[in-house]
Amino acid sequence: MFPTIGDLISYLFHIPVKINLQTFGTFMALAFAGAYVVFVAEFKRKEADGTIRGMMVKETVGLPPSPLELLLNVTLGFLLGYKGIDVLLALFRGADPAPGFLSLQGNLIAGGVFALVWGIWVYKDKLPESKEVERYKHPYQLMPFIVFMAACWGFTGAKLFDAVEHIQELRYVPLQVLLARSGFTYYGGLIFGGLTCLYIGYKNKIRLIDMADIGSPGMMLAYGIGRIGCQLSGDGDWGIVNRYVKPGWIPQWAWASTYPHNAIDAGVYIPGCTLQHCHQLPMGVYPTPLYESVLCILLFSFMWMIRKRLRTQGAMFCLFLILNGVERFFIEQLRITPKYFLQLSQAQMIALLLIAGGLAGFVWLTMIPYFSGAGRNPAKISRL
Template structure:
């Protein structure tokens, strides 16, 4: 596992760049997922614009003015924060043992911060100065939906992160009450569906403001969303963020070895479970070892064991027992009993679903139907993977679903309703036009 890019570069290239400790592996892949989604969304919006399904918005803008004091101040502050915190972290190196704590502290590099702030402000002044006219004028320009992808990504990132944190803390209320500040500021602990719901609401308001068809935007964004989810799950797998499956009782971790598992009978599994009882009682929040969820599945001989039983060595959440011989490292734990690597399953499945939606996008002529299919397949995928995932369960009328299972079922129902309602409305519209 690579909790952050420092460990990846150290293992792959043999270099010790302490500044890379700041770039968490999970966050890195989330950033990649947003870039990939922005690219796919831009392609789809341009296609819909060429087909006449989406139009431009005329916006009046003042051009030819020099940089205002507010613009210069904003750019100075952005440059200062980048230099003071981010570059300051790289310069601090090994002195910043905990990069996350460094970012949220008052520590930083003042000379670099001030210097970069002045540079940013100067570049803004120069940019505006080159475009300055003797007499500023008002011009009307056309803004197409694909020109707003940057704004859409920022809205999705901001409100998606906010929603993901809110839903995660609602799902893990006891942990939140124990340490609310850490729960809110931590980069780990994100619930995808919470982010999806909050981001969708924010983007809906944005499209209303800028007169973009929300239905066509949803169809355009469907392939992008499932691809972003696939890439984001790579981050979960690489970092080992705790978003893994239940125990695979067919195996146990080999003592004294890193990420090595061996087949175990019931007695061996139960013995290992008992010897780490406190850890598993806390992890699964159960009162008795017998309540710890597990499934016994042996890997076929033609597949590697880790596809069914993975120990997540050096995981970013430091869950499990210490790896023998791991000294002077912040992340030295692995799981005593391997689990199903569900993030890997979701990465592969979601990418296949992306290919499906990408293939269907030109064939689904009725607005809203492609997004309906996205909701259905997304909900089905998540519902089934929840059967082997570790998650908090609720008690509702004798049933014990997880938060994700509840939302997944709602997505399937909502997606099916959207699909059939969209087809019905389109058919009615066609009949009206014929009349």
């Protein structure tokens, strides 16, 4: 496994490289980048066909920053300097930046300099006289804000759902559970991040059903990319022991992996190892992150190919709910997760709700023509 990007580059190109950038975090960033591209493409397509529209917004430019804006910028600058310099230095030295990032230690001089720079920066657009301007705002221009807010709330939701899943550990070592670098529940991130996207769309006069359709392919792709990071780093999201005989055409790592050099140091010590992560599992387990990454990227490809054929609003979102729910429900059969009601894991219970919601949505969409009168008057069908 490759806990850091340096480990991955060293393996691929057979050269020693010290880049202590976490593989899991890097692929999470790539997942958001992939979702960003897909979201923007769907925003533009939906705007072009008239499904959604931009809006004229009025802005006052040239005003001096308010005390709150000044405080927020100075605080942001201080944090970037106080923590950022030490994190960069740790990366260049090949050391792990996480312990320093999660501690109270930092660089006061760099923090002060960055705070001053950020405080001055907010004055750069101040004019001698403020004026009100009006501009057209395209829906896709919301994406930087959507990505930032969805990332913040998504990580929060993923961590909270994981804490609930490990409620016993949370009771005794809450800080260790909440601040651990591993331990993120996908559905927590999906629910919190998805609700954030819907809220931002609603505030900008985009109908919720249109926002849900726009986001569905991107969310599927982001999940597939994120799972690649889980597989490459060995972050603990693997499955149960695979006791079946391997078919000859399947590579061992795709059938039953021991996750050598995994990022969480799970398993037994690898004799003679001198690296930072020197553990592997005693028995081969199902590499479920690999399976999910392949499945979800294939499902995204399917959704992307048929997106222009699904002309009914809400159909893409209902399809996403069903496909994602079915995929996760069955993959959970191979994963090591706590079981609750009816021997179902937290993810399986949520997956069943998603499947039910998607099926109910499709039933509702087929009934709309009838309830609108088209079912009783065939002449109305062409106008629906």
